[in-house]
Amino acid sequence: MRRGGGSGDPGPTRHPTATVEVEVPKLSSFPQSRDQLEYSSRSLVFASDGERVLRVWGAPGRSWVLAVQPNGPTWTATAYGPGPREARAALRSLFSLDHPIERFYRMTRREPVLGGTERKFRGLRLPRDASVYEALFHSILGQQVSVQSANAIKQRLIDAAGAYLEVDGVSVPRVPSPAELRALGTDGLRTHGASGAKARSLLALADSEDAGMWATETLEPLATAAIVERLDTAPGVGRWTAENAVLRGLGRPDVFVAGDLGVRTALIAYGGVPSSAEEDEVRAWGDAHYPGWGSYATLYLWRRWVTEGDPASPKSPRSSD
Numbered sequence: 001m002r003r004g005g006g007s008g009d010p011g012p013t014r015h016p017t018a019t020v021e022v023e024v025p026k027l028s029s030f031p032q033s034r035d036q037l038e039y040s041s042r043s044l045v046f047a048s049d050g051e052r053v054l055r056v057w058g059a060p061g062r063s064w065v066l067a068v069q070p071n072g073p074t075w076t077a078t079a080y081g082p083g084p085r086e087a088r089a090a091l092r093s094l095f096s097l098d099h100p101i102e103r104f105y106r107m108t109r110r111e112p113v114l115g116g117t118e119r120k121f122r123g124l125r126l127p128r129d130a131s132v133y134e135a136l137f138h139s140i141l142g143q144q145v146s147v148q149s150a151n152a153i154k155q156r157l158i159d160a161a162g163a164y165l166e167v168d169g170v171s172v173p174r175v176p177s178p179a180e181l182r183a184l185g186t187d188g189l190r191t192h193g194a195s196g197a198k199a200r201s202l203l204a205l206a207d208s209e210d211a212g213m214w215a216t217e218t219l220e221p222l223a224t225a226a227i228v229e230r231l232d233t234a235p236g237v238g239r240w241t242a243e244n245a246v247l248r249g250l251g252r253p254d255v256f257v258a259g260d261l262g263v264r265t266a267l268i269a270y271g272g273v274p275s276s277a278e279e280d281e282v283r284a285w286g287d288a289h290y291p292g293w294g295s296y297a298t299l300y301l302w303r304r305w306v307t308e309g310d311p312a313s314p315k316s317p318r319s320s321d
Contacts, residue, residue: 143241
């Protein structure tokens with residue numbers, strides 16, 4: 001069993017400090033959310049001890065473990081470190097329980113590409129990252145490589161940093177903290193699979209996180225477009241990376257990731273846009289059909305694509321970010 005802590009994190013309390021029951025909206029499917037994570041590049045930062053899913057939560061360097069177990073109309077949230085209020089808030093954030101997704105479903109019923117997904121994937125909500133820092137870590141390493149390749153690099157970096165927290169005998173992986181990335185350095189990051197450019201971006205990310213640039217309380221008051229623009233100026237962060245980070249790190253429902261290859265491919269395959277469509281045309285499709293709900297249009301396109309693939313050329317399910 002790999003031990004928790006590491007140079008960038010003191011490690012959490014190893015035993016529960018709070019357990020709360022959280023009433024969830026009727027349109028909340030815990031199995032669907034777990035299914036999505038299995039196709040996602042985030043699946044490697046989840047652990048399970050049977051009925052519960054365990055996830056590291058909190059700011060880098062001050063992280064703790066949240067365990068979630070479904071219980072019919074309520075889900076049980078157990079925290080290892082903080083109190084009941086933090087446990088409840090973390091569960092609601094992790095599974096985006098405050099998003100009124102019935103509004104998105106009303107849109108899908110009027111639009112053929114995602115029409116029917118509101119039944120097939122009923123209750124699937126946006127799984128969030130613990131922070132914008134974590135979301136940027138995932139997105140930087142996911143640039144221009146397959147999910148499988150990105151996961152392999154992430155796993156090597158997690159192992160190299162010893163980035164695990166152990167609770168109740170379960171080792172829960174987490175994203176390496178800024179201190180741990182700096183301890184690996186450019187050579188260490190490259191040894192474990194990051195390109196030179198991505199290594200430089202990760203080290204710049206570590207510095208900007210420590211400078212407070214990506215703190216939730218700093219970004220939360222801003223409009224989504226303003227946050228994307230701010231992120232887009234960071235080293236190694238283009239619009240695709242920025243939009244993914246806002247979608248996952250802040251859980252904004254209005255981010256349509258039009259530059260994503262999977263989104264474009266799915267829209268072409270399902271007749272949403274022509275095969276010649278460029279990013280602007282893909283973005284216009286999202287704006288026209290899912291105003292304010294682009295994140296869910298992105299999520300449900302990914303989910304349909306990994307489940308069904310190309311109807312003209314059946315293949316095995318694909319992975320999404």
